[in-house]
Amino acid sequence: MMPIYDFDRLAPQEFLNRDIQAEEDVSAAVDAVLAEVRAKGDAALRAYTERFDGVALDDLRVSEAELDAAWSSLDPNFIETLRVAAENIRFFHQRQVHQDFRLEKDGGIVLGQRYTPIEKVGICVPRSPVAFPSTILMNVIPAKIAGVKDIVLVTPPEADGTVSAAALAAAKIAGADRIFKVGGAQAVAALAYGTESIPKVDKIVGPGGIFVATAKRKVFGLVAIDMIAGPSEILVVADGKCDPRWVAADLLSQAEHDVLASPVLVTDSRELAEQVATEIEVQLARLPRREIARKAVDSNGKIIVTDSLDKAVEAVNRIAPEHLELCVEDPFALLPKIRHAGSIFLGRYTPEALGDYFAGPNHTLPTSGTARFSSPLSVDDFVKKSSYLYYTAEALEPVAERIADFAEREGLDAHARSVTIRTAK
Numbered sequence: 001m002m003p004i005y006d007f008d009r010l011a012p013q014e015f016l017n018r019d020i021q022a023e024e025d026v027s028a029a030v031d032a033v034l035a036e037v038r039a040k041g042d043a044a045l046r047a048y049t050e051r052f053d054g055v056a057l058d059d060l061r062v063s064e065a066e067l068d069a070a071w072s073s074l075d076p077n078f079i080e081t082l083r084v085a086a087e088n089i090r091f092f093h094q095r096q097v098h099q100d101f102r103l104e105k106d107g108g109i110v111l112g113q114r115y116t117p118i119e120k121v122g123i124c125v126p127r128s129p130v131a132f133p134s135t136i137l138m139n140v141i142p143a144k145i146a147g148v149k150d151i152v153l154v155t156p157p158e159a160d161g162t163v164s165a166a167a168l169a170a171a172k173i174a175g176a177d178r179i180f181k182v183g184g185a186q187a188v189a190a191l192a193y194g195t196e197s198i199p200k201v202d203k204i205v206g207p208g209g210i211f212v213a214t215a216k217r218k219v220f221g222l223v224a225i226d227m228i229a230g231p232s233e234i235l236v237v238a239d240g241k242c243d244p245r246w247v248a249a250d251l252l253s254q255a256e257h258d259v260l261a262s263p264v265l266v267t268d269s270r271e272l273a274e275q276v277a278t279e280i281e282v283q284l285a286r287l288p289r290r291e292i293a294r295k296a297v298d299s300n301g302k303i304i305v306t307d308s309l310d311k312a313v314e315a316v317n318r319i320a321p322e323h324l325e326l327c328v329e330d331p332f333a334l335l336p337k338i339r340h341a342g343s344i345f346l347g348r349y350t351p352e353a354l355g356d357y358f359a360g361p362n363h364t365l366p367t368s369g370t371a372r373f374s375s376p377l378s379v380d381d382f383v384k385k386s387s388y389l390y391y392t393a394e395a396l397e398p399v400a401e402r403i404a405d406f407a408e409r410e411g412l413d414a415h416a417r418s419v420t421i422r423t424a425k
Contacts (some may be wrong), residue, residue, distance in 0.1 A: 002251075002263075002277045002301040004270075007311055010304065016233075016262055016319050016369075030185045030214045037189035042196045048186040055161045060197050062163055062179035067172055070165035079169055082133060085358045086173045089141045092360030096379040097145065108392030115383045117147035118224075120199060122191030123176070124206035125155040127183060131163055133170035134357050138364055139206050139377065140174035146382035151176050152201055154191065156183025184208075188215035192223050205381060207364065226381055230368035231260035231300075234352055235321035235341075237312045238276075239328045240269030242348065247272070248279035250325060250351050251301070252293055259295035264319065265303045266312045273303045313337045320371040323352045342371045397423050 005014075036044040042060065050056045071079070102112040123139045125131045136153065143151050153176040155163055163181060171179055180198055182190060188208075194200030204216060205226035216225045234254035238247050251263035267273050280297060284290050306312045313334055316324060320340035328334060331346035338344060342365030343355050356363045364377035400423040407415035 002265075002280055002297055002303055004273050004277060004303045004305060007266075007304050007306040007315060012318065015304075015315065016264065016300070016302070026210055026214055030211055030218060033185040033211075034189045034192075034215065034218060037186050037195065038193045041190075042198075045182050045186055045190055045195060045198075048184065049157065049182055052184055052186075053156050054159055055157050057157065057161055057181060060180045060182055062168065062181060066162070067168050067179075070163075070168035071172060073165045074169055078166065079173075082137070082166075082170055082173050085134070086137050086141060086170075088358060088360035089137055089362075090145065093142045093145050093362070093379050096142070098380075098383070107395040107398075108390075109395045110388075110390040112388050114386045114388065116386065117149070118202045118382050118384060119148070120150040120152065120201040120203075121148045121382060122152045122154060122187075122201040122204045122206075122223075124183070124187055124191075124204065124208050124212055125153060125167065126206075126208050126212070127156045127158070127164075130158065131155040131167035133164075133166045134363065135207065136167055136170040136176070137174050138362050140171065140176050142362065142377060142379045143205075143382045144175045146379045148382050150178070150199065150201075152191065152199060153179045154182050154187040154198070155179070156187075157181040183212075185211045185215035188212055188219060192219035203382070205364070205377065226364065226377055227366060227370065227374060229364075231262065232257040233262040233264070233322040233367055234325065235264045235266060235316060235319055235323070236325040236327055237309070237316060237334070238265060238267045238269075238272060238325075239309065240267070240272050241329060242267075242272060242327050244272060244275035244279045245283075246348065246351075247276045247327060248283050250327075251276070251280060252283055252287060252297075253352055254323065255293040255296040255301065256287060256289040257292075257296075259292050260300065261296040262300040262302075263297060264301070264321070266306060266315045267303070268306050268309055268312060270305050273305050277303060309334065310337075316341065320366075320369045322365045322367045322371065323355070325350070325352060340369075340371045342366045342376055393422070 045060060046057055098115045100114045104110055121143050125135050140151055153171055157163060190198040191201045191204050203224040207229045213228050217228055232254045236247055236250055254261050255263045265276055284293055287293050304315055317339045322342040324341040325345040326334050327348050343361055345352055355361055362376045366374040400419045403419045404416035
């Protein structure tokens, strides 16, 4: 049963266990994969795909015929669900597009900033048990809105050598340019270095397990990455008026992801805490993925009882959760007090699954407390900024001596001379 703790008796390090790091053997295995793919290209990818996914592929790329067959095989109602979800995601992310700006000052000075898209982006999509169509929508659509010219999707094949029809339909709706049947650290390597089939990209985004996360960390610098994602987390803040069945269901919605997932409840009601702990056991017994959820609950599950909702907010800001549900009477009263959270779900009728699949805000979120300094995936992740400046001779002349003096105080005489040589009489 999920343990119950008093907020005031918890030491800071006890709020959430996040000391999860790649073991040395994982790091070494990833190093070997990266080196092999860099040296042998597609041959290494085919070998790893046969070894890890149990399928021998002649062609790593998903063909147009496969895309068409997947589309034809799907229930039209589900295709419409994908379309509606995609439209919701576009609607939200289009508001994130930045405008260039230009500033003009007296004397012929022009300053400005331009936003330009990253040219090639690789998107990793895990398979568990099939490639996630929701992840495809959430990653491809912001890149498309940003103006990325070449969006390369990689995902491991199923045992029969195909990619799930739902995933391929999502990729078609979202606008992915190329899709390849390769996953794991080898997919990250292919995107970072390029192979005969898979192009080298400028940035790699998307979730994955410890091997993908470790590979992304190792290739960072050669390419950009979005974030190093850890296990999934949910923190539910609930008052005593909540239905314990709903709260338990929300906690288990993340516990079923991964044995390392962290389901946490913070409440100002000990009665609710006890009811939720009991209800979790009832619902766990009915879950198809109960073994995974059981381990997550036992290892990382926690119920924290506070004496007020203000203390509950304090717990939230200490933990900085990936997903935060405010299941309280007036969630908008608490919202301004939340400083650290990836995505915030307000009210009793906004379960975390709404954000995973449908509502529009991105579900690729900062984990492991990184919401203290990072943000959900957005259009910003697929653009870069360039500043520019223009001075006329008349604008440079009165400030030249100040700039030269500044440079000389830093011991950079050539910097100083590059200015004064233009203004010398």
